[in-house]
């Protein structure tokens with residue numbers, strides 16, 4: 001049935017759902033981010049305890065040592081809900097696709113200086129395993145942290161990391177071929193240079209506290225790895241040596257890091273601002289994992305940067321500390 | 332330019348493999364059983380995760396691209412529908428109550444599916460199923476949000492939707508879907524996949540989503556229809572995942588068969604009991620009906636499901652034994668459920684009513700063996716009573732089944748005149764059940780089901796009153812206090828459709844929109 005309706009203006013009974021109105025104020029229109037996020041997770045009257053974790057409720061604030069009076073104090077500055085998330089990534093993948101296409105059809109990989117091509121392959125291909133680890137860790141944070149405000153961006157982050165692992169795989173196939181992937185895996189499993197990082201990633205898999213895991217993965221490891229590898233090594237050093245083609249293949253990662261760090265910073269700032277205890281806890285976790293990440297990344301950085309690696313790593317550490325200071329953490 | 336040997340060409344399957352499971356590796360710094368601690372306690376034996384066949388091959392870039400396109404279209408329609416007051420196009424305002432049932436009962440489960448698939452998508456030791464599960468986790472938050480966004484405009488204009496999240500965790504009948512999903516997510520990862528991925532997404536999904544979506548289409552609800560259709564291609568992926576999971580598990584080890592069979596039996600029944608709400612929606616709440624519950628069961632379970640179980644017979648899987656009981660109930664389920672809600676209409680967050688004469692005739696035609704004999708007389712009696720100003724509301728509290736949490740409203744299989752009761756003594760307590768199947772589920776895992784947060788028990792224990800309530804105060808009205816705890820607005824969200832604010836507003840607004848002033 002379809003009736004022709006005249007446009008009439010109807011006074012609505014309410015502007016949004018009551019649980020949203022209680023947070024944003026009565027009579028205010030809510031955004032789609034707010035309606036799709038606020039209080040979406042169940043908090044009460046769980047029927048059974050998980051058979052896989054009987055010490056906790058299905059969703060349980062005590063899985064982490066971080067204490068929040070309100071887990072919806074966290075805000076994603078990007079205001080991502082599924083729709084805006086996929087539309088944003090949909091646009092970025094178009095650019096990435098065009099970049100890969102550009103490098104491929106013009107044979108730009110073959111025009112790279114062989115030494116640079118080898119360095120890029122050796123550096124980037126094993127990182128697909130690191131991104132895969134980040135995918136697993138963010139899935140864990142999404143599953144075991146508390147409240148949609150923080151868990152929602154983690155599923156996006158998890159799938160972003162899978163996408164990054166896949167872009168790195170394609171980059172490997174373009175710079176080399178299937179053998180390059182095998183060689184990258186071998187290096188990841190055996191070469192001394194990668195063992196510190198692999199140990200870091202495997203150790204992160206058994207971290208039980210979801211917020212500590214957040215710090216280990218999203219704050220410390222990615223906070224050093226992305227600036228060092230993508231922003232410094234690829235975008236600056238490789239590009240200045242005629243390797244802009246490589247930068248085209250990783251432009252998604254550079255852009256992604258600049259975007260996602262805003263969310264990570266906002267999360268830290270909110271958590272640290274909550275209490276002195278939280279601040280101390282986050283400082284403890286950040287320092288611990290930062291130091292481990294730095295020493296794990298040192299030999300990896302040398303693959304792309306050679307002797308300059310130490311200096312660049314020191315720079316990255318300085319920037320990392322300054323970034324955390326802005327979020328209210330002294331590390 | 333240096334010449335490279337021609338590159339090895341990768342087939343589609345191989346390419347997808349290097350993009351997914353090729354990313355994984357055998358850990359050596361941590362033990363596998365510490366990284367995947369929940370993989371073995373259910374007794375399922377997996378010898379070779381590499382035998383997993385990817386049910387679909389979608390890399391993230393392609394996923395973003397397709398899904399972004401779908402989201403653009405979907406939100407354009409949702410916006411246009413809201414701007415043009417499309418809600419005034421629904422058949423009549425009674426229809427809105429199906430939307431209320433959906434948002435309060437189903438959408439929160441989509442969210443639970445999102446978290447549940449994130450959990451199992453982290454925990455399976457196989458990389459192939461992990462990727463597929465995580466993609467489903469991402470889809471499920473989409474479903475929760477698109478439903479909320481599409482129904483948001485209804486909430487602005489009608490009652491019963493405003494506290495869907497709060498109500499889902501508290502209201503008596505919503506503990507039926509809630510406990511269903513809590514049960515699945517608290518089970519081990521393999522059982523979760525059989526419960527949700529297979530039994531729910533594959534076997535029963537057509538009985539949940541098709542009735543709502545086609546019901547929406549028949550009743551002029553473009554908003555619901557659009558998100559339903561938009562979710563279809565996601566559902567197709569979820570169904571292939573559910574099927575692959577079960578085949579994979581069964582092919583891995585013969586010892587898995589009895590465990591899987593028990594799960595299929597359990598989850599078909601658990602899911603079916605939740606569908607009680609859908610049955611009554613189809614037969615009583617849609618002003619313009621699509622098909623009867625009985626017909627839907629026959630087409631989607633007996634025919635389609637029958638073919639599926641025939642296909643699974645080569646693994647030794649048998650059709651769940653509860654199918655026989657369900658066949659005996661199909662003439663009665665919706666009528667008994669609606670009768671219960673009509674009775675407890677003061678404590679429900681949607682409106683109830685007695686069907687019109689032509690609607691009763693439709694029911695009689697669809698249910699020739701049961702409607703006129705058992706159900707029409709009492710509906711007509713209720714109508715007469717209401718006409719005399721004596722609309723009946725039951726103020727007592729019903730006894731609930733310990734497993735499915737539905738009030739004891741079902742009759743003995745084969746005898747529609749006698750209520751079915753079963754009970755079990757366990758560790759000094761007495762537990763009540765609606766059926767043999769719910770009883771068996773309890774007996775297999777009593778330590779789990781003694782934990783059930785049964786709304787009626789909780790009310791008796793004083794746990795369902797607003798904070799600071801004094802139940803010993805003079806004139807204390809327990810029902811009013813419970814409704815406050817539910818955030819259910821007396822006189823707006825509940826009671827009969829006749830005389831409701833929804834009815835009046837819809838009439839006024841549609842009048843303004845269709846008549847020249």
Ligand SMILES: [Fe+2]
Pocket residue numbers: 441444470471474
């Ligand atoms: Fe869904």
Ligand SMILES: [Fe+2]
Pocket residue numbers: 604732733734735736737764765766769
């Ligand atoms: Fe039951």
